[in-house]
Amino acid sequence: MAKVPIKLLIAASGTGGHLFPAIALAEKLPEYKIEWLGVPNRLETQLVPEQYPLNIIAVEGFQQGLSLSSVRILFKLMGSILEVRRILKQGNFQGLFTTGGYIAGPAVIAARSLGLPVVFHESNALPGKVTRFFGPWCSAVAVGFAAASKYLPRAKTVCVGTPVRSQFLDTAVDNALDLPIPNGVPLIVVFGGSQGAVAVNKLVRQSAQAWFDAGAYVVHLTGDNDPDAANLQHPQYIVLPFYDNMAALLRRANLAISRSGAGSLTELAVCGTPAILIPYPFAAEDHQSYNAAVFTDVGAALTFKQSELTPEILQQRVLDLLQSSAELAKMGENAKAIAFPDSADKLAALVREIVER
Structure with missing residues (x-):
């Protein structure tokens, strides 16, 4: 039976x-x-x-x-x-x-x-x-x-x-990035989780020109609640509300700028992506700061309070990291070390x- x-x-x-x-x-x-x-x-x-x-x-x-x-x-x-x-x-x-x-x-x-x-x-x-x-x-x-x-x-x-979506465990997706990003250029990925992050989006737009001047490309996932999402136009800037193939995107990225929701951090860890984290300041009981501390404590990320982060600080910290491939590599290794694939x-x-x- x-x-x-x-x-x-x-x-x-x-x-x-x-x-x-x-x-x-x-x-x-x-x-x-x-x-x-x-x-x-x-x-x-x-x-x-x-x-x-x-x-x-x-x-x-x-x-x-x-x-x-x-x-x-x-x-x-x-x-x-x-x-x-x-x-x-x-x-x-x-x-x-x-x-x-x-x-x-x-x-x-x-x-x-x-x-x-x-x-x-x-x-x-x-x-x-x-x-x-x-x-x-x-x-x-x-x-x-x-x-x-x-x-x-x-x-x-x-x-x-x-747990992460199955795409994050399939290394074949490395070849599936369908965005016009040249090989070898530094790539910064900005995302705010499934809800987007308007305050982070504004900081990034105010900082990005210096990153373009340094040769970097930026893929900016703004969410669908940002009225100013189309305000910045540049050949090295790709702006989208969302992108389905996050696994391929984060594996290709040299650096991510992100909120610190647990889902986003899990994806960063599995992909071994170095990150600058900006916890959402109005999250219940400030839980995103606790999440970020786990990554900061092991050297997988840098964390900044939104209230203390200016475009000038963000601009310079990103440039510093892009100029130090050894530091980025170490951060990526530290992220992978705390992942649960x-x-x-x-x-x-x-x-x-x-x-x-």
């Missing part, structure tokens, strides 16, 4: 940082029957592959303080817990995997109320409030950075890194161990 596949519900919503690791995990569990849990009008409605049925629930994050709005959100939360319980029971799921965010709350509560095992993945060096609160409820919390474990003293933590395999093994035991 054919073996009935294990059913796993994945709760991952909102940003690429939550969705890409979950998709990478799902690809490593081909023998499982997987369905997705998301919310309306978020990135999962575009990114989740068609082979994973998408269940939509209505849930919102809490704002600071108690108000009529938060009371309404609380009632919506209670309704979403009941809805997730219904999905889990009717679908005969045997476990839940989540990457955090406000969808994790109702998902974890519903799964644990049914006695189902839960694996939580936390990609940031400083775990979010949801992770710190619900971590002890879970069967295991997989962390992207070893530093995160100290903030989760009551949870069972396992350091597995953060087999993270998706490690996470899949942990899910199997927890769900199947």
Whole structure:
């Protein structure tokens, strides 16, 4: 008799940082029957592959303080817990995997109320409030950075890194860069994660002429929220809202200028790309600064606070690095040393161990 596949519900919503690791995990569990849990009008409605049925629930994050709005959100939360319980029971799921965010709350509560095992993945060096609160409820919390474990003293933590999309593990993509960049020229790649980074974009545009004069090319991924994205024009400047083949781009880059979201840092590490990091100053609990510190501490990146970084400082630090191939090479080696290229395999093994035991 054919073996009935294990059913796993994945709760991952909102940003690429939550969705890409979950998709990478799902690809490593081909023998499982997987369905997705998301919310309306978020990135999962575009990114989740068609082979994973998408269940939509209505849930919102809490704002600071108690108000009529938060009371309404609380009632919506209670309704979403009941809805997730219904999905889990009717679908005969045997476990839940989540990457955090406000969808994790109702998902974890519903799964644990049914006695189902839960694996939580936390990609940031400083775990979010949801992770710190619900971590002890879970069967295991997989962390992207070893530093995160100290903030989760009551949870069972396992350091597995953060999974990356399969393109980052396929070295054949090195030859797939379809941008007009000559061989041998220095390449600077600027990106702000899946949300873009308007303040970083402005700094780069104010600094770039000196880099062009030094012979460098710049590929600038501005996101789609920058009203001034088309303001700079130059033969050595390629501006795009996004670029699909990030693996090939980061491997070709001599230097990246980036925010320090966990997903971006994971990609930089796997590709061994030296970086200047500018943490997003309004990230929850300043968690991007904690992420950046992991890279700065091992010499894989330089970190600057946005409030202290001027175009003149950025311009000069980039020029200094471009003139020191030895320093860039060492930074790249240090980045690769903290990478987990087999993270998706490690996470899949942990899910199997927890769900199947």
